[in-house]
Amino acid sequence: MSEQHLHSSHPAIAKRLKRAEGHLRSITAMIEGGRSCLDIAQQLHAVEKAIAQAKKTLIQDHIDHCLEQATDAAPRQRQSAVRAFKDITKYL
Numbered sequence: 001m002s003e004q005h006l007h008s009s010h011p012a013i014a015k016r017l018k019r020a021e022g023h024l025r026s027i028t029a030m031i032e033g034g035r036s037c038l039d040i041a042q043q044l045h046a047v048e049k050a051i052a053q054a055k056k057t058l059i060q061d062h063i064d065h066c067l068e069q070a071t072d073a074a075p076r077q078r079q080s081a082v083r084a085f086k087d088i089t090k091y092l
Contacts, residue, residue: 009061013054020050055091062088 027043063085070081 007061007065009057013058016050016054016057020047020054023047023050059088059092 023043024047027040027047030040030043067081067085070078
């Protein structure tokens, strides 16, 4: 179970993901409409890059803020922050 964890970058990340979600729906329509594989692949590539950028921003923000706060924390909290850092780096 995780506590609520919000950063100032989260609204922009959510907005980017919502745009990617809409774009993905349009790609599904392209497939169903018989568009060319090249057109579809180009659009899939764009969605993939948008999602990758959202992930990168989220992870960098976590590293910048959460670990920075942990350096001022008590030893037990520092250990928790290091574990969280190790966990999130799996997604790089």
